[in-house]
Amino acid sequence: MKQDESARESRPSRRKLLAWAGAAAIGAAGAAAGWKHFSGTVQVKVESFFAAGDGRKKNILVLSGSGRKGGNTELLASAFAKGAREAGHDVHAFNAALDPMRGCMHCGGCWSRNAPCVMDDGFTRLYPLLEQAELLVLCSPLYWYSLSGHLKCAMDRLYPYFQKDRPRSLKVRETMLLMCGQTRLLRSFAGAAETYRQGIGFAGWRDRGRLFATGVDGLGAIAGSSALAEAETMGRGA
Ligand SMILES: Cc1cc2nc3c(=O)[nH]c(=O)nc-3n(C[C@H](O)[C@H](O)[C@H](O)COP(=O)(O)O)c2cc1C
Structure with missing residues (x-):
């Protein structure tokens, strides 16, 4: 050959x-x-803590920070809101990613123009809702082991309400935190949980519950998981 x-x-x-x-x-x-x-299916793990409310109907603001419509944070926030509305609470929702705002500039202009802040952005729509809220529910995807930047900017803009000479105060007395992330490890949420813990400690707010859902990454991957059922229960007991 x-x-x-x-x-x-x-x-x-x-x-x-x-x-x-x-x-x-x-x-x-x-x-x-x-x-x-x-x-x-298999990876979604939920860690949650929840203290039931006193049965009093309250004004609730669900403040979220994810740009994905139909995403996991939105589904968590909606499940919570559904439970809370069914229980008779007055629920408002605001997504700081879809009506965004800058972070605080520390310019010292708080309350100088008859409003908490001199900047005119998403916060102009957010603060009237904030000023009514008694329970503030923070919802965020895990971004770089922390709260999303969208939500963090909104939190930073609360600065005017902690000024000594403020003309108005927040009515918020209690908070909850709902988060989801791609990680399989609950400990990946530790940084965000600590930010939340110290932040509400500083503000004098009471922690009413936390929920962390691991293993969700794709759009709406959290659908059908126990995380949504748990978020709804938290809303019902708010
Ligand atoms: C900018 C960015 C940063 C992220 N950082 C993390 C992270 O540190 N840890 C993690 O587990 N997942 C991380 N993720 C994945 C998201 O937490 C995950 O996809 C989540 O389910 C998204 O929620 P959503 O559907 O509401 O957008 C990140 C995603 C993005 C876009």
Whole structure:
């Protein structure tokens, strides 16, 4: 056999190549489906703490910070709001990612223009809701092991309400925190939980509950998980 003929014989036939390509495609689809199944169901872990309310109807502001419509934070916030509305509470929602605001500039202009802040942005729409709220529910995706920047900017803008000479104060007395993240580890939420703990300690607000859902990354991956049922229960007991 000549050298070029032997090379031709050891080369896979067209039929073999097609068969291998088909097998590879089926394998890849199977692996992807398997991963999707795994990430969509098995990994979602929820850690929550919740102290039931006194049964009094209250004004609740659900303040969230995720830009994804139909995303996991939005689903958590909606589940909480559904439970709270069903229990008769007066619930308002504001998404600081969709009506965004800058962080505090520490300019010292608080209350100088008949408003808490001199900047005119999403906070102009947020503060009337904040001033009515008795329970503030913070909802955020885990971003860089912390609250999302959208929510953090909103929190920073509370600064005028902690000025000594403020003409108006917040009525907020209690807070809750609802978060979700891609991580499989509950400890990845520790930084955000500590920010929340110290922040509400400074403000003199009472922690009424926290919920952390791991293993959710895709748009709406949290749907059908126990996290939403738990958020709804927290809302009902608010
Ligand atoms: C900018 C950015 C930072 C993120 N940082 C983290 C992180 O530190 N840890 C984590 O587990 N997931 C992280 N994620 C993933 C999100 O927490 C996760 O996809 C979450 O479910 C998104 O919620 P959403 O559907 O409301 O947007 C990050 C996502 C983005 C876009």
